[in-house]
Amino acid sequence: xxxxxxxxxxxxxxxxFDTCLTHAEDGxxxxxxxxGVYAAVAGGQTAARITEASARxxxxxxxxxxxxxxxxxxxxxxxxxxxxxxGFVDLAAEHDAVHSWL
Amino acid sequence: MKFSILVNEGPFTHQCSDxxxxxxxxxxxxxxxxxxxxxxxDGVNNANKLAEPxxxxxxxxxxxxxxxxxxxVDLVVCVAAALRRGLKDDILASGFRISGLGQLIEAxxxxxxxxxxxx
Amino acid sequence: xxxxxxxxxxxxxDDDEDEFGVIKKFCYVNRKAPYGTVYALESLEMVxxxxxxxxxxxxVFMDDGVYQIKSDQAPxxxxxxxxxxxxxxxxxxxxxxxxxxxxxMEERGLTTDxxxxxxxxxxxxxxxxxxxxxxxxxxx
Numbered sequence: 137x138x139x140x141x142x143x144x145x146x147x148x149x150x151x152x153f154d155t156c157l158t159h160a161e162d163g164x165x166x167x168x169x170x171x172g173v174y175a176a177v178a179g180g181q182t183a184a185r186i187t188e189a190s191a192r193x194x195x196x197x198x199x200x201x202x203x204x205x206x207x208x209x210x211x212x213x214x215x216x217x218x219x220x221x222x223g224f225v226d227l228a229a230e231h232d233a234v235h236s237w238l
Numbered sequence: 239m240k241f242s243i244l245v246n247e248g249p250f251t252h253q254c255s256d257x258x259x260x261x262x263x264x265x266x267x268x269x270x271x272x273x274x275x276x277x278x279x280d281g282v283n284n285a286n287k288l289a290e291p292x293x294x295x296x297x298x299x300x301x302x303x304x305x306x307x308x309x310x311v312d313l314v315v316c317v318a319a320a321l322r323r324g325l326k327d328d329i330l331a332s333g334f335r336i337s338g339l340g341q342l343i344e345a346x347x348x349x350x351x352x353x354x355x356x357x
Numbered sequence: 358x359x360x361x362x363x364x365x366x367x368x369x370x371d372d373d374e375d376e377f378g379v380i381k382k383f384c385y386v387n388r389k390a391p392y393g394t395v396y397a398l399e400s401l402e403m404v405x406x407x408x409x410x411x412x413x414x415x416x417v418f419m420d421d422g423v424y425q426i427k428s429d430q431a432p433x434x435x436x437x438x439x440x441x442x443x444x445x446x447x448x449x450x451x452x453x454x455x456x457x458x459x460x461x462m463e464e465r466g467l468t469t470d471x472x473x474x475x476x477x478x479x480x481x482x483x484x485x486x487x488x489x490x491x492x493x494x495x496x497x
Contacts, residue, residue: 137489144254155388155420159485170253200260221264228261228351229239229270235494236354238246238388246497279399279497318402339406346493347379347410354496
């Protein structure tokens, strides 16, 4: 079973991002949405974890949620792909189940 | 593919309902089927037709109703969660219906994917 | 859940007999503490319903969710309803797969002696493997 994991919390506020990365199996996908998108921004404390994670997981961030928060796509860490809602739907369809880390 | 959606928060405090709505709309645009959208916890407040958000802001309740109208999306509000929060049939927006939690389990069984949006 | 009128009795699927033939792995992942927010209480109501549909139900307590099954809860003093006994009733609904994250438990200074139900304690690797095989994951 391959999973799509979503994280919607800022990594600076809650531990959803950390818990998700700890429990996401190799080869699964992680999509950062809502306040979760802050984890993908380069130059912050989470950048190292994102880089580490992208070696074994596919990491995505929801573009509309980045834009809403004033973060341009080019602020995102290397190894993270930006998708729109259609991309979110595709990811949900491509994986066997969706686990939302709230 | 058949999707079911679970919405756990109301339309005003948290982005969850917006995300769920945008996902549902995108899935329909891609030709997928939405088996059901189930509203639980404060998510039941999405169905309150008495809410009047400022006219220059989006109206999620109206947006959900439009999805039901245009695409026949089944919008189900949990009866137990709704009673707690004072949401009854007479204030239910069009396209929504109140039913039991069994409808959520059925949505999980029948759909290929259940996607949860919450806080 | 039986001492008030808030939770209706389990409602079986209305007319489609085929539904009973499908058994999926339903997993409820609880990561929030009780009482501070309503999530623990209403999540428990979802668990009971899935069991009534004869699904393969697992319940996971991790992060602050481990506090949900702490023994000796007495929320009456704070004016709230004590729903903790319902966890003990899960067995009667054939919900017997209860798992606790070892790391979450230990980080909080808890041991299995603190819990009001029997649970299986899983380390991160074992819990990851368990979560990976679930078909319907309901989180709150």
